[in-house]
Amino acid sequence: MLTRKRFLSWLLLPVLALCSLMALAEPEGAAQALHLLSYLGADYPATVAAGQVVDSGEYQEQLEFHGVLAGLVAALPANAGKDGLLQGVARLGDSIRERRDGAAVADQARQLAADLVASYRISLTPRITPDxxxxxxxxxxxxxxxxxxxxxxxxxxxxxxxxxxxxxxxxxxxxxxxxxxxxxxxxxxxxxxxxxxxxxxxxxxxxxxxxxxxxxxxxxxxxxxxxxxxxxxxxxxxxxxxxxxxxxxxxxxxxxxxxxxx
Ligand code: HEC
CATH class of the missing domain: 1.10.760 (Cytochrome Bc1 Complex; Chain D, domain 2)
Structure with missing residues (x-):
């Protein structure tokens, strides 16, 4: 019996490996969306002060990044978290247009990134310890x-x-x-x-x-x-x-x- 069970589990292994590979594959555009969120979080704060735009070139770029981000999130496959993400993206856009405080917008971007990672189960961890x-x-x-x-x-x-x-x-x-x-x-x-x-x-x-x-x-x-x-x-x-x-x-x-x- 034991041998037979082993045999069966060997048979199943490639199937399991395939499943875990599929689970690992992240949806297209997700890494790009995280990349943009990281840029928004890091770069937006320097573009406004006390509700005023202080660097209009950079501020425009943040608006453009947000537009690209909205397109990428809209194109992600449907799942239970997607509606919440789309709402979060819309709120982030409102905050940028309202020239909200840098730290608050950076927080919003970070939270959105965390939600994206959680709802699409994106792995941020290297498979091998970096050298x-x-x-x-x-x-x-x-x-x-x-x-x-x-x-x-x-x-x-x-x-x-x-x-x-x-x-x-x-x-x-x-x-x-x-x-x-x-x-x-x-x-x-x-x-x-x-x-x-x-x-x-x-x-x-x-x-x-x-x-x-x-x-x-x-x-x-x-x-x-x-x-x-x-x-x-x-x-x-x-x-x-x-x-x-x-x-x-x-x-x-x-x-x-x-x-x-x-
Ligand atoms: C042709 C010139 C060029 C080469 C080659 C190049 N970079 Fe860059 N890198 C840039 C420029 C320009 C920027 C943008 C700076 C900015 O956004 O203000 C940049 C930005 C970056 C950033 C983002 C930093 C931040 O503050 O967000 C990282 C990380 C980076 N480079 C790493 C690398 C690494 C690693 C390599 C080699 C594999 C590399 N770069 C090769 C020109 C180059």
């Missing part, structure tokens, strides 16, 4: 021409680009992005800039390795022991969020650990 040393070699090969060897955004091919390549030592900026956000920017590129999409050229693992290396530019390795985070937390949380919820030592630990995942 920042491998990321450093890839960075020298593909990225430092623009971002500079030290990540300051001062590489020779970046001269004259508008906007210039991101400065990865800008701690405030890096604190507003999760490792998954960085991974997503590397794979999808950044719309309206010269940042190329590397998804066709660099596989998932390489993109996570790079994200970890990039996060290292604003991290203090000595702070790694403040708190311990799971790979899921390292990938999905921002130092800004952790600072607000658990204090500065925990945020410093997150920064250090995402640059050198245990």
């Amino acid at each position: 920042p040393a491998r990321g450093a070699a890839l960075f020298a090969q593909h990225c430092s021409v623009c971002h500079g060897e030290g990540g300051l955004g001062d590489g020779p091919a970046g001269i004259g680009l508008e906007p210039p390549p991101a400065n990865m030592r800008n701690a405030a900026r890096m604190d507003s992005l999760s490792l998954y956000d960085l991974y997503n920017s590397i794979g999808l590129g950044v719309e309206g800039t010269d940042m190329p999409a590397f998804a066709a050229q660099l596989d998932e693992r390489a993109r996570w390795d790079l994200a970890s290396h990039v996060a290292g530019f604003s991290a203090d390795p000595a702070a790694a022991r403040g708190a311990s985070f799971s790979l899921e937390q390292l990938a999905g949380q921002t130092p800004q969020q952790v600072a607000a919820e658990q204090g500065p030592a925990a945020a410093a630990a997150l920064r250090a650990q995402r640059a050198a995942p245990p």
